[in-house]
Amino acid sequence: MRKESKGLDRQELLSRVEHDEDLARELLGIFQSDAAAYRESLRAAVQSGDAAGTRSAAHAFKGMLANLAAGSAAAAAARLEEMAKAEKVDQFADGWKTFEGELETVLEEVGQLLTEAHI
Amino acid sequence: MRKVLIADDDKLSRKLLQMTLEKAGYEVVAVEEGAAAGRILCEPGAPRLALLDWMMPGLDGPAVIRVVRSQEGTPYVHMILLTSRQSKDDLIAGLEAGADDYLTKPFHPEELRARLHTGERILQLEDKLVEAREEMRFKATHDPLTSLWNRSMIMDILKREVTRAGREREPRSVAVAIGDIDHFKKVNDTYGHAAGDEVLREVASRLTKSVRGYDAVARYGGEEFLIVLHGCEGRLGAERAECIRLAINGTPVQTGAGLISISMSLGVAGANDWEQQNSEQLIHEADLGLYRAKATGRNRVVLAKPSGLLEIQQLKPAEDPVHVR
Numbered sequence: 001m002r003k004e005s006k007g008l009d010r011q012e013l014l015s016r017v018e019h020d021e022d023l024a025r026e027l028l029g030i031f032q033s034d035a036a037a038y039r040e041s042l043r044a045a046v047q048s049g050d051a052a053g054t055r056s057a058a059h060a061f062k063g064m065l066a067n068l069a070a071g072s073a074a075a076a077a078a079r080l081e082e083m084a085k086a087e088k089v090d091q092f093a094d095g096w097k098t099f100e101g102e103l104e105t106v107l108e109e110v111g112q113l114l115t116e117a118h119i
Numbered sequence: 120m121r122k123v124l125i126a127d128d129d130k131l132s133r134k135l136l137q138m139t140l141e142k143a144g145y146e147v148v149a150v151e152e153g154a155a156a157g158r159i160l161c162e163p164g165a166p167r168l169a170l171l172d173w174m175m176p177g178l179d180g181p182a183v184i185r186v187v188r189s190q191e192g193t194p195y196v197h198m199i200l201l202t203s204r205q206s207k208d209d210l211i212a213g214l215e216a217g218a219d220d221y222l223t224k225p226f227h228p229e230e231l232r233a234r235l236h237t238g239e240r241i242l243q244l245e246d247k248l249v250e251a252r253e254e255m256r257f258k259a260t261h262d263p264l265t266s267l268w269n270r271s272m273i274m275d276i277l278k279r280e281v282t283r284a285g286r287e288r289e290p291r292s293v294a295v296a297i298g299d300i301d302h303f304k305k306v307n308d309t310y311g312h313a314a315g316d317e318v319l320r321e322v323a324s325r326l327t328k329s330v331r332g333y334d335a336v337a338r339y340g341g342e343e344f345l346i347v348l349h350g351c352e353g354r355l356g357a358e359r360a361e362c363i364r365l366a367i368n369g370t371p372v373q374t375g376a377g378l379i380s381i382s383m384s385l386g387v388a389g390a391n392d393w394e395q396q397n398s399e400q401l402i403h404e405a406d407l408g409l410y411r412a413k414a415t416g417r418n419r420v421v422l423a424k425p426s427g428l429l430e431i432q433q434l435k436p437a438e439d440p441v442h443v444r
Contacts, residue, residue, distance in 0.1 A: 015227075016135070016225065016227070016228065017135070017138075017139075017228075018139070018142070018228050020138070020142075023134075023135070023138050026134065027131050027134060027135060030130055030131045030134060031131055034130060034131070056174075059174055059203075060128075060129060062203060063129050063131075063132055063203060063224060063225075064129060064131045064132070066203065066224060066225040067129075067131055067132055067135055067224070067225045068131070069225075078203075
């Protein structure tokens with residue numbers, strides 16, 4: 001039996017790609033290969049208190065995660081983006097911690113999905 | 120195939136857009152930054168539908184829209200902003216930059232297609248309006264039977280040319296020729312008006328082929344035609360008129376009523392010959408030349424000069440015009 005999804009809403013993802021599993025797999029593959037660089041760029045911006053860089057990197061994550069129907073992680077990225085927009089640098093560390101946890105869950109699930117015969 | 124440009128720096132989003140649109144039958148041009156989108160949308164033959172991400176490095180979506188909208192004389196492009204922004208102020212700013220519509224990310228495929236269909240309907244309507252405007256513009260400036268310039272348009276062209284020639288003081292300024300089909304009434308009376316119309320259309324075609332691309336030919340009225348010969352002083356203008364005369368007279372016109380032989384009399388005047396250089400005077404002088412051509416036997420060219428009316432029909436190229444006044 002398929003494990004219950006935590007990070008991705010599979011049905012929503014399939015609906016976005018009109019049940020084209022190959023396309024869904026391709027999108028997941030793009031995310032899997034690009035996430036590390038985006039993550040590093042966001043981490044560096046957060047740690048250096050760079051509000052503009054944090055906003056831009058969080059925005060990029062928000063878009064990708066929303067397209068993958070990873071609602072919870074996208075919301076965490078959106079919160080981080082809002083913090084950066086409001087220049088609440090003191091909240092960056094908490095925002096980052098929450099987002100990183102959500103991202104881990106999504107990445108784990110993406111890795112799992114890519115090994116399965118069907119999404 | 121309908122073409123659409125997508126501009127999004129997010130590879131995943133770009134791929135999703137591209138695949139969704141290709142499945143829907145669109146030819147997709149995908150770019151990852153705003154400057155490339157702006158450049159492509161301003162090129163001839165560019166896609167007329169565009170999906171632009173709001174936030175992109177370099178030029179963002181609204182900036183691309185402003186670049187495209189600032190171009191004049193290019194076909195209208197229907198531009199849709201892709202945004203995860205949902206505040207009213209943001210949406211107003213996007214629409215005021217010139218966006219036609221916006222789509223909130225993440226988008227649903229059916230909504231995306233519906234928005235593009237709306238854009239296509241608007242573009243079709245715009246095309247029909249442009250076509251109707253062009254048709255009206257053509258009708259306002261052309262003769263309906265021959266599709267040559269009409270009288271009011273050729274007067275504008277001639278005025279402009281005479282002014283230019285006067286300003287630039289070119290020795291080879293501009294010449295005007297007025298041609299009239301000889302015995303045209305007899306053509307109508309003998310062969311009918313339908314054949315007469317065929318003759319007028321064929322004469323128009325021969326006139327157009329006898330002049331250079333930058334000369335202007337008009338139906339001046341009835342069976343009368345006016346030709347503006349750019350860069351010609353009087354004598355050269357008369358030589359060109361002679362070529363026209365030969366082209367008209369050279370081969371009978373094939374009509375529904377049979378072959379009809381026709382000829383044309385022409386009067387010519389060159390702006391450089393006259394001190395008062397204005398279009399009315401030039402036409403008046405060319406008209407006197409035409410009158411003389413008719414009076415002295417038709418099927419000939421007469422050049423009007425201040426010294427008199429000079430016939431050049433039957434001249435050898437190296438010879439001077441024969442003074443017939």
